[in-house]
Amino acid sequence: MQSSSLTEPSLLATNMKKNILLIVRNPPFANSSNAETLDIAFACAAFDLPVSLLFLNDGILQLANNQQSNLLEKKDLTNNFRALAMYDIEDYFVIAEDAQRYQLTQNDLILNCKIINKDKMAALIRTFDTVINL
């Protein structure tokens, strides 16, 4: 057996892995969709699938720091979202216009995000094989 044929199956497997974009578009505490998106992210990580997240529109508010959920009596997902890096999910995007609208800068966000302009969003989304939008 040639050595190249030993490496080929693994290369093939890597190339066949679909990269996934999860779009978080709801504000925190609105419903369970952000928690469900997180669940998908963790499940993908268990299968070694490459996952990125785009926090779109009100979704950027999920990343705002200093949330105070005690009055709402709802679970604050901030610490759960911070755990993404421990699952080797570290590719996060926000839209500049959303950040501007809510006057959020990188310092206000719990994750270190790439900030892109809205007119680049379509091109970004097209780079993914699968887009999940809850």
Next chain:
Amino acid sequence: MNKEQAFSLLDEEGYLLDLTLWSKELALALAAADQFELSENHWEVIDTIREFYQEYQLSPAMRPLVKAMSIKYGPDKGRSIYLMKLFSQSPPKQAARYAGLPKPLNCL
């Protein structure tokens, strides 16, 4: 703590119902019921998993547990093979049970 006392605190899958009721004695009783002996190496994992839960509010699956072990104890102990040799069942599940934490989700 005897086996009956320990088991009265658990849900049907064997995980602690009230996380505030955890103690080292409980961990020892649960391990004893499994006929499993906890060494210094196991306590390192239990401590790590409890710290992970404190920080992230969730029980880690294998990958994040490995990462947390690696950060705390270095690459030799931050390997899934190390954890699999250490435990008799799925390491994240078994360690979460002894650590008094909820069952880890998305754990293969």
